[in-house]
Amino acid sequence: MFGLSFSDTCLVGATLLGPVLAIQAQKFIERATERTRRRREIFVVLMATRATRVAPEHVQALNRIDIEFSGRRFFGFEWQQVGERAVSDAWREHLARLSERVPAKFEGKAEATAAWVEDWDRRCSESFVDLLYSLSKCLRFHFDRAQLVRGVYWPKAHGDADLLTRKIQDGLADVLSGSRPLRMDVVSFPVSQEALSLQIAAQRKLLEALSTEAGIPVSINGGVSKG
Numbered sequence: 216m217f218g219l220s221f222s223d224t225c226l227v228g229a230t231l232l233g234p235v236l237a238i239q240a241q242k243f244i245e246r247a248t249e250r251t252r253r254r255r256e257i258f259v260v261l262m263a264t265r266a267t268r269v270a271p272e273h274v275q276a277l278n279r280i281d282i283e284f285s286g287r288r289f290f291g292f293e294w295q296q297v298g299e300r301a302v303s304d305a306w307r308e309h310l311a312r313l314s315e316r317v318p319a320k321f322e323g324k325a326e327a328t329a330a331w332v333e334d335w336d337r338r339c340s341e342s343f344v345d346l347l348y349s350l351s352k353c354l355r356f357h358f359d360r361a362q363l364v365r366g367v368y369w370p371k372a373h374g375d376a377d378l379l380t381r382k383i384q385d386g387l388a389d390v391l392s393g394s395r396p397l398r399m400d401v402v403s404f405p406v407s408q409e410a411l412s413l414q415i416a417a418q419r420k421l422l423e424a425l426s427t428e429a430g431i432p433v434s435i436n437g438g439v440s441k442g
Contacts, residue, residue: 251354254354265343
């Protein structure tokens with residue numbers, strides 16, 4: 216071609232395509248790095264909030280798993296690595312546990328409902344640990360199940376504060392819905408001692424006047440109006 220040998224043609228092609236390929240390679244590395252960062256962020260948030268699994272950031276991190284661990288698409292086909300598939304399966308199992316509801320047969324049975332909720336909470340904790348373990352393996356963290364279960368720090372004061380907040384919210388909801396009356400017991404009224412003394416003195420004088428035969432003297436002043 217144009218009197219160039221095959222090696223010269225390859226050299227020209229490499230010279231022209233080199234910068235383009237380098238830019239594409241750089242973009243590929245940046246996308247992979249950002250994807251890894253987002254995945255690690257999910258794991259970090261779940262680890263940081265594993266003692267408060269109703270926190271908004273915890274729920275948001277769970278809902279991002281399907282996006283960040285769905286694998287890659289090639290010509291319309293989705294392909295997941297083994298670790299990604301394990302994370303997806305563990306998340307679906309945990310989601311199934313979280314979506315369970317108290318069976319209808321336990322309605323009105325407080326003890327049976329409490330026992331079911333306790334068992335449900337235990338199974339949710341187990342599936343959550345399975346999810347964390349799958350995430351740690353996929354992201355090449357070195358955590359065993361014992362660390363994931365026991366390595367949680369949650370001060371008692373925080374738990375007491377959350378419980379108190381929940382009680383206040385439940386009580387306020389009951390009052391606003393009308394299921395619980397609002398107590399209106401009056402303990403005392405603010406009283407002015409000076410006004411009270413004057414009132415007592417006036418009552419005494421009125422009683423003295425009514426108890427005498429002379430009655431209450433009344434004077435009437437007449438006036439003449441001039442037009």
